[in-house]
Amino acid sequence: MNRLNTQISGIRLDNPFILASGILDENGYTMKRVLDEGAAAVVTKSIGISERSGYRTPVVVEIDGRNMINAIGLANPGIDNFGEEMKIARESMKPVIGSVFGSTAEEFAQLSMKMEAYGASAIELNLSCPHVKGFGQEVGSDPDLVESIVGEVKRSVKIPVFAKLSPNISDMLEIAKAAEKADAYVLINTVKAMAIDIYARMPVLSNSFGGLSGPCIKPVGIRYVYEVKRETGKEIIGVGGIRTGEDALEYIMAGASCVEIGTAVHSDGRDIFKKLSLETGNIMKSEKIESIGEIIGAAIRR
Amino acid sequence: MNRLNTQISGIRLDNPFILASGILDENGYTMKRVLDEGAAAVVTKSIGISERSGYRTPVVVEIDGRNMINAIGLANPGIDNFGEEMKIARESMKPVIGSVFGSTAEEFAQLSMKMEAYGASAIELNLSCPHVKGFGQEVGSDPDLVESIVGEVKRSVKIPVFAKLSPNISDMLEIAKAAEKADAYVLINTVKAMAIDIYARMPVLSNSFGGLSGPCIKPVGIRYVYEVKRETGKEIIGVGGIRTGEDALEYIMAGASCVEIGTAVHSDGRDIFKKLSLETGNIMKSEKIESIGEIIGAAIRR
Amino acid sequence: MMHSEVIDVEDNTPTVKTIYFEWKQEAKPGQFIMAWVPGTGEIPISLSSTDTIKSITVKSYGPASDAITKLKRGSRIFFRGPYGRPFSTVSGPALLIGGGSGMASLRPLITKDTDAIVSARTAAELLFSDRIMGGKLFEVTDDGSAGIRGNPIDALSTIDLEKYKMTYVCGPEIMLKKVFDFLNRSQIRAEFAMERLMKCGIGVCDSCSVDGFQLCRDGSIFSIEELRGMTEFGRTKLTESGKRIYLNY
Amino acid sequence: MMHSEVIDVEDNTPTVKTIYFEWKQEAKPGQFIMAWVPGTGEIPISLSSTDTIKSITVKSYGPASDAITKLKRGSRIFFRGPYGRPFSTVSGPALLIGGGSGMASLRPLITKDTDAIVSARTAAELLFSDRIMGGKLFEVTDDGSAGIRGNPIDALSTIDLEKYKMTYVCGPEIMLKKVFDFLNRSQIRAEFAMERLMKCGIGVCDSCSVDGFQLCRDGSIFSIEELRGMTEFGRTKLTESGKRIYLNY
Ligand SMILES: Cc1cc2nc3c(=O)[nH]c(=O)nc-3n(C[C@H](O)[C@H](O)[C@H](O)COP(=O)(O)OP(=O)(O)OC[C@H]3O[C@@H](n4cnc5c(N)ncnc54)[C@H](O)[C@@H]3O)c2cc1C
Ligand SMILES: Cc1cc2nc3c(=O)[nH]c(=O)nc-3n(C[C@H](O)[C@H](O)[C@H](O)COP(=O)(O)OP(=O)(O)OC[C@H]3O[C@@H](n4cnc5c(N)ncnc54)[C@H](O)[C@@H]3O)c2cc1C
Ligand SMILES: Cc1cc2nc3c(=O)[nH]c(=O)nc-3n(C[C@H](O)[C@H](O)[C@H](O)COP(=O)(O)O)c2cc1C
Ligand SMILES: Cc1cc2nc3c(=O)[nH]c(=O)nc-3n(C[C@H](O)[C@H](O)[C@H](O)COP(=O)(O)O)c2cc1C
Ligand code: FES
Numbered sequence A, B: 001m002n003r004l005n006t007q008i009s010g011i012r013l014d015n016p017f018i019l020a021s022g023i024l025d026e027n028g029y030t031m032k033r034v035l036d037e038g039a040a041a042v043v044t045k046s047i048g049i050s051e052r053s054g055y056r057t058p059v060v061v062e063i064d065g066r067n068m069i070n071a072i073g074l075a076n077p078g079i080d081n082f083g084e085e086m087k088i089a090r091e092s093m094k095p096v097i098g099s100v101f102g103s104t105a106e107e108f109a110q111l112s113m114k115m116e117a118y119g120a121s122a123i124e125l126n127l128s129c130p131h132v133k134g135f136g137q138e139v140g141s142d143p144d145l146v147e148s149i150v151g152e153v154k155r156s157v158k159i160p161v162f163a164k165l166s167p168n169i170s171d172m173l174e175i176a177k178a179a180e181k182a183d184a185y186v187l188i189n190t191v192k193a194m195a196i197d198i199y200a201r202m203p204v205l206s207n208s209f210g211g212l213s214g215p216c217i218k219p220v221g222i223r224y225v226y227e228v229k230r231e232t233g234k235e236i237i238g239v240g241g242i243r244t245g246e247d248a249l250e251y252i253m254a255g256a257s258c259v260e261i262g263t264a265v266h267s268d269g270r271d272i273f274k275k276l277s278l279e280t281g282n283i284m285k286s287e288k289i290e291s292i293g294e295i296i297g298a299a300i301r302r
Numbered sequence C, D: 001m002m003h004s005e006v007i008d009v010e011d012n013t014p015t016v017k018t019i020y021f022e023w024k025q026e027a028k029p030g031q032f033i034m035a036w037v038p039g040t041g042e043i044p045i046s047l048s049s050t051d052t053i054k055s056i057t058v059k060s061y062g063p064a065s066d067a068i069t070k071l072k073r074g075s076r077i078f079f080r081g082p083y084g085r086p087f088s089t090v091s092g093p094a095l096l097i098g099g100g101s102g103m104a105s106l107r108p109l110i111t112k113d114t115d116a117i118v119s120a121r122t123a124a125e126l127l128f129s130d131r132i133m134g135g136k137l138f139e140v141t142d143d144g145s146a147g148i149r150g151n152p153i154d155a156l157s158t159i160d161l162e163k164y165k166m167t168y169v170c171g172p173e174i175m176l177k178k179v180f181d182f183l184n185r186s187q188i189r190a191e192f193a194m195e196r197l198m199k200c201g202i203g204v205c206d207s208c209s210v211d212g213f214q215l216c217r218d219g220s221i222f223s224i225e226e227l228r229g230m231t232e233f234g235r236t237k238l239t240e241s242g243k244r245i246y247l248n249y
């Protein structure tokens, strides 16, 4: 047994590094390649009921080479067109986690059942998409809605269900509680942000607003993982700004069982997965840490 | 008239650069020096009713040299001990804005009246301190409390009142509305965050949690300034991650009338104020912008 | 986002213009930029000159490319980059095979030693054939209004390819595939500049991928050996939504 | 935060220890680090050696400094830095004036050419007087248990200061002020290492300021000329809460 092995909700992972939703996971061949090149698992792009082209370009702004703001606009082929990509990705024989988004509990349940049928190893509920009822609010900031989504999806599928929460809220613990039927939390999604080009006198993204990701948001992600782990004790998948083995161990010591990698794929390329395993293994060795399990939440002070 | 001149709620400023609350503004001599060295105005450290030593060290963590997480813990000498510092700072003959924090409307009003008596040019209400009623929440996430604080302070003083809002909330527009009696908004305060040292297996700050500031949070600040300006049309002081003339103009085009500078004093020293005026003036010149007023909110799309 | 002032605009064909601007950044033939038209869109465009004065050569297909062709001297051009893996440079004779606006990315490779097959729908759309200096020029048009009527293969099959150190190919994927199939039989060294939908340009959105490689990062230049192993090349691609469609030839 | 392994611990006086650790970072005499004891606190400590093997020399005053003096060989030391403006280096004879643990920051300045006034409350607390090599040593104790009974001025007034290229002073502010007042009459070049409460160490919290200068950034070394203009030096300072108090001598 390798010291990098870990597991999340019973799903065994060769290493703690999972490709985050929305990055290189629209095309089955790409997911397969990312898995073959070292990721322990991938999360698919968030898939909805119907086909969407997403926002007009620009859909990303780079910030300082390592961070970015994106507003892809939930482009996706619709769940019915996603079977072939799942099939191709699953040729890798590693876990493929299906991310889904919707605006009602029924939609989420329907999407999750189809993902399960496509062979997903788990469902990740993207609870950060815009929510029609509240103005400018996200599905994930309405505790009642979150509770009914998670409940409905748990009743509909047998595979583990992960609730991915948004940091753009006053009180994540309230939302985490509402989502407590989930098998694990995924923390965090992007932080709402904007970039203006002063020479064009205009926001860069066609949608004006987008989600900030990359090292910038790591301290925010660490905070939430720590706080939610300390208060709920539940399994957590950490995500936000991880680029190095130290970053990954910081999330794990804050309470994550494994982590997802998004923006670092831009700054470091797909090689990031091999690099992270190497760096993390080396630090663990020199710090005499025999297994990931041994240090999950190790930094939590009570 | 210089193209850098601007004003906020009738207070004339030589340039749009104000020292942010909590940075080099505990000692009157320091405030005076910062003003003499080029800041248009300073905001004092947030002052409360009674003396507080703040948290044990470490109270700051540097991140990548330019960003930081701080948990100073509202150290302050208490309003009654702050008169001498105000007197020393005011020798500069430039505006000194008094920042105050409390937990009730009465406290805020009392503090504001004393600040006015000390000769403050305006009051900045720090609405981001911990709030006892809600668990883990901030004063600034309770719209009713915000409304009563702003109302009470406005009734108590004649000088302009600025409401400084926290980004750690689901819906800033709701809070901005609650604070609409304020003369201007100050956006944003720090983003709640944490850093863990994996070799110590412990959060670095003695308080575990702190506030993230620096270039990392600029895209978040821009987002809020833009959104609040677009929806309310009120005057705004932008703050969060400003280090360059481009950053300042980005805030101004998002809707700010002037900006505050905090963490950049660490990365660039007190010289930052001169540097910012120089850079901003140069860009304005080459972009043929004759005055700050001309471009406030220029990037807003409706 | 960077910006620069347009210093010259050149009409190349009725639908294609070349926009010149100063940009000191080092860049190599085959690399591209993401050009932004504020309020309209952002699109990938190859650099058609890679000196200190850079250029892009753009065909008007839709809103963004059209807006770029309307830029005037003194306008501002916004962009980011350079992105992508460039063409390999070789010394000695080379052959360029360009289809339509595909000649744009090949232009910086033109030397006295390069022969070229320039193809287009019709004579007026032949791009940069006037730039081929020294080397042999083969013109090909769909309608026969200039040079050979047909497609680049009709020219290719008349040429002795052994003498070239490298063959560079750029054009619509259907053309690349035909050229690839033709050259695949031989031992010829060749590189292909591929075009697919690009949203991010920086290797995260997956919209430009072929067989798990991101055109914007691992490409857009691929060698013939690399293409050999690809399942998706010339066969399937994803639309803007991520829906898989089949290219039909 | 950085960390390193303690490679040696040296007892200097009953209350002072020197902790050695490897840190390749370049650092200069007069600079300091913020040393962190996880779970206890973080405090500014001068570097008492500035070679590849660095050291800090710490007196136990309270929780954090006490914990540092309890570090053992093989323990981990956590720190950030180096911070502060260093002493100017001069060639030629120099005089060191150290009070109590103040000798710590002066130690890296010791050469064959340096004379030193080492002062402490009592003989056992005289720090690094055994390190003065070559130069003249003047010991001063409050209780007269070694050397001159009194304070550094009592030694200073017996010395011909003209021969020194530089006088370096480090100790409690009250001592600095006395030495400053004494030297102020002369044309002597002198630099003073000041100590004030430090919370951030990086020029933002304002707790270490004197006359608008941040000790952690503009100091903690100030020249005698710089001190001349200061209103706060030796007179007032702020406590942990920011309350202004008067230093009484
Ligand atoms: C790496 C790379 C380099 C490129 N370099 C150049 C270049 O140097 N010069 C250049 O002119 N173009 C180049 N392109 C193509 C260019 O990016 C597209 O033409 C552009 O994205 C069209 O955007 P639009 O908003 O103007 O039109 P859209 O609204 O996107 O398209 C309008 C219509 O035209 C069709 N269309 C768009 N582009 C093409 C195309 N290239 N071929 C055929 N049909 C098309 C669309 O399918 C649609 O039907 C390059 C593309 C890539 C990926
Ligand atoms: C730039 C700089 C360099 C320094 N270099 C050194 C050094 O090389 N070696 C060293 O031993 N110390 C040095 N100090 C002093 C050191 O930082 C303090 O001793 C330390 O902060 C005490 O922290 P504590 O938590 O142990 O005790 P605290 O709880 O902070 O203090 C305990 C008690 O001791 C008193 N006290 C604390 N420090 C001192 C002091 N220096 N003098 C007199 N009384 C004090 C306090 O007022 C309190 O009453 C330096 C300080 C600065 C600003
Ligand atoms: C281009 C891009 C697209 C994204 N799309 C999605 C998505 O479809 N669903 C989702 O849950 N998160 C999405 N995210 C968020 C990431 O999964 C991740 O939570 C976030 O980027 C923080 O991690 P990072 O800093 O490692 O990128 C996207 C992020 C980026 C950068
Ligand atoms: C060390 C430190 C102390 C701060 N103290 C206060 C404070 O007392 N009151 C307040 O309203 N904001 C305080 N802030 C927040 C700043 O005023 C500012 O809103 C924030 O740092 C973002 O700006 P910046 O990125 O330019 O630093 C503090 C920030 C820092 C870094
Ligand atoms: S354009 Fe987004 S991955 Fe290539």
Ligand code: FES
Pocket (backbone or CB within 6 Å): D197, D198, D199, D200, D201, D202, D203, D204, D205, D206, D207, D208, D209, D214, D215, D216, D217
């Ligand atoms: S210790 Fe904070 S400013 Fe010097």
